[in-house]
Amino acid sequence: MSIFPPQKRIWWNEPVEKSEIIWIVIALVWALIMFFMMPYWHLTGDQNLSTEAYRIKPDVFAARTEAFAEKFKVGEEGETGIPVVRPPAGGDVYMLARLWEWWPVLELKKGESYRLHLSSLDWQHGFSLLPENINIQVHPDYEMVLTITPNSSGEFGVVCNEFCGIGHHTMVGKIYVKE
């Protein structure tokens, strides 16, 4: 019994029961399939997270994002005063996270690719693009650069899903994707 020492002192030479051997082989094969799915998707899949990142000071990132917003601003988001920014397709796009907003609002074109730069000016935040449900962690002092290609149009929410204090639940941004 499992709560007593093994009945036979030399337990490691006992033969293994057949159903156990079959199950171990099946489980091992499945484990290897799951393992190789990840490199396989890097080769063939369209959704792989970029590993491009830089160290950056929050004020430097804020300055770059403000310059970007000023250059391509096309309007404001309702009464909020947050600029709506329409960058050229294929270009660099900046979005910063701070207590408690995503800034600015972006307007992108469906089917085009953009280099999105993400960083935080204070604490950690979570970039959750909804309803796509793409979730990326945003750190202060690190600038992450990833290429995004919207494949659907409409209005997308950017909800913060990393706890960032008492106003966390009000931290929502927007991305519009036009046809």
Add this chain to the structure above:
Amino acid sequence: MATTAQFRTCPDTGFRIHLAADKLIKWNAVTAVVFLLVGGLFGLLVALTRWPAVHLLPADLFYLALTAHGLDVLLVWIIFFEIAVLYFACSILLNSRLAAPKVAWLAYWLMLVGAVMTNIAVLRGDSSVMFTSYVPMQAAPDFYLGIILFAVGALFACFVFFGTLVIAKQEKTYEGSVPLVTFGALTAAIIAVFTIAAGAIILVPTLFWSLGYISNIDTLMYKVVWWGMGHSSQQINVAAHIAVWYALAAILFGAKPLSEKVSRGAFLLYILFLQLASAHHLLVEPGLAAEYKIFNTSYALYLAVLASMIHGLTVPGSIEAAQRKKGLTKGLYEWLRKAPWSNPSFSGLALSIIMFGFLGGISGVMMGTEQLNLITHNTTYVPGHFHATVVTGTTLAFMALAYWLVPVLWQRELVLPGLAKWQPYLFGIGMGLVSLFLMGAGTLGVPRRHWDMAFSDAAITHDFPAAAFLMMGLNGVAALIATLGGVIFILNMVGTILWGKKKEAAPAPQAAPEPQPAAAAGAYGGAGTMAVPGTFVLALVFLAAFVLYYFVNWKYLASVWGLS
């Protein structure tokens, strides 16, 4: 020393019980249950706040309650109970005295003082930083100090465990190798040492940072090292509750492992690989290499998942073999149909195995896949997953053990045996539904650790679909059912200890028939071993569910925006 140690003989099991170990096991277990009560009630407050129609607490108290909930149940309840299991596995199962009871008491007090200190910091309201306390969000110094004291205490307890293994061997209190359950507990203790080391490496500097002696803690490095503690501590739970599964199968059915070699080999895989996986929590962080993430998150070729799949076959398989030996051989499942489903030790064990595998295991591997984590990270899918592993897996297994252990150690009868029959179903199925609804809401993108999914006072808002609101409401209902189950458990335990009827001199325990080694399955291995067709078919059903669910999520990932 050995000659002066005081023992009593357990009338139910015949084990020689060292009185000092007896007392330590009792105190650790009782303290665990008290924190389960406190942490569980915080959990109910969290679920009722996230139920959109109820929305019980204001934001500040919600984040406070959530921090306390994680701390008290994930850390304090589970580790105190695990220390009790460690002492049980090394002293009672080996018929040995416990090494250095004074150190064990020091460990107990360090853990208790640490737990209370951190709780006070949280309840004061200035340390609502969540269980993970990600920098640069800062808690009060006593928040970190309390966790450090708790961890040092747990480390001392592990050393008492190792020391007891050594003296039991020296004093020849058992023949041959240690029992499988003790081996599983040893696995848990080894992982615990690595876990606590990682915790010390990150929490000690963080304490000095909160005191102002260190100016900056790198946010990414904090997470890499913190999860060396945070994730590995969940692996302690897995190893410990699987040891408890084997123990319950032996206690209830006289079951013996189908093969010692395979079951111990699977525990060895845990020691080697299970504690790798801190990268589960780092899959969508900036700048980490894909090669590192793939190797680490898969525990190197999923060898720890392989080990869990082996235990998933061998624990029910050992029960099937024992039942068939007793003559329950009709068809595939007579052994299972005629199992003692109204004994909470068995129903708790069965639900723990099923839900840990189907809900916790499959979802964990899915969201721990490098790319698939993109569609689950920090949504309610994550707490959905770990409520299946840590609550329906670990906590339910520990409850099942407690139904046997508490009456045996205290020599008292359960006060509410009628309610106890229903308790594992209420608690287990309630928590299973909590897991499912949280995971369902997570696939719709509902964020975890979030006070208001309606964004009623936000400048910009996002509209979640009605289904997401419905699922968070159902989650609240399921949490109420589970709470009812949890309260029945605690009433039963506390009531039994305080007011339970003293057992007769020569009892015939209903819940735990005296295991008869001779009556159990004969020699295992080779021709003498019973085949386990029923368990094997169940394992294939599990595999089919696993494969299907895994690829459904790849299909879902393939439909979202391109990312590179």
